[in-house]
């Protein structure tokens with residue numbers, strides 16, 4: 566079939582329940598772009614084992630993360646939603662591309678440096694070559710656009726370099742993908758240490774809002790959010806905590822910073838924090854209700870996973886065959 570719509574690929578690791586950063590930085594856009602583009606979204610379980618995982622917990626997380634995608638509005642008929650390990654061609658293409666990636670390039674990846682510093686007892690080869698697998702994810706689907714948070718920009722740049730290098734050696738093979746980064750919410754910061762990004766692996770549970778946190782928990786965490794002593798609600802340098810809360814409020818309500826400043830002029834931080842907590846809780850409630858229904862229907866989840874895997878495999882097969890021919894393998 567001829568390619569008519571432009572293509573999108575993105576992935577999320579099943580390492581924990583997605584947080585507000587994952588949601589506003591990436592997932593919201595996944596849903597939004599489904600009509601205009603041919604979208605493929607993946608629970609990237611192969612990526613997640615670069616850090617040691619408990620097998621029972623991982624299995625549960627894969628299932629829940631997948632159900633959550635459906636609950637958020639990824640439409641399994643319109644788009645392709647699948648689990649990465651269900652399509653073996655990601656790992657195959659990753660091997661080929663690793664032979665077109667330099668050691669020096671991978672050594673410069675900041676996520677590798679951060680994660681190896683965090684887990685010094687397990688600096689495994691997979692953690693080092695992880696960006697090659699990510700490039701394979703994207704390039705296998707000939708994606709034009711990749712909706713991600715700012716932290717993934719460097720990995721995407723590498724994927725572009727790998728694609729260009731392969732194309733230079735072998736002639737046009739891969740589309741060179743572009744990042745799609747949201748204007749607000751592309752980097753949601755921790756509520757407790759607003760100079761650090763909100764993270765699934767934050768040791769302080771109050772720093773991060775899980776998309777499945779209940780209303781009271783969400784409001785409690787926002788009430789405790791670290792701010793400053795100025796008592797002025799304005800977006801300005803040096804006000805990391807308030808800037809973060811304003812960005813969250815803006816991403817959820819679509820209001821500009823000026824509108825927010827006006828709305829809360831003369832009001833206290835307590836009132837503002839409560840308002841942010843309430844709009845976030847209201848926003849997540851329908852997703853949580855839908856999730857409760859879907860997670861109870863194992864048959865439906867399995868069906869969607871199977872359908873997604875088949876669609877994904879079909880798409881990547883074309884790319885893989887092309888790549889194998891180009892490098893000189895015998896394609897039967």
Ligand code: ATP
Nearest residue numbers: 578586587590591713714751752753763764765766
């Ligand atoms: P962690 O939060 O533990 O660092 P991660 O960054 O590995 O996890 P993934 O699940 O792989 O998270 O990320 C899924 C998507 O969410 C990616 O597009 C990533 O850029 C985005 N993302 C992650 N953290 C944030 C954040 N704090 N703000 C905005 N987007 C984010």
Ligand code: LTN
Nearest residue numbers: 574575576577578609612699702
């Ligand atoms: N590396 C990403 C997750 C990821 C991804 C991808 C994102 C894996 N493969 C392909 C976009 C496209 C992360 O750690 N956030």
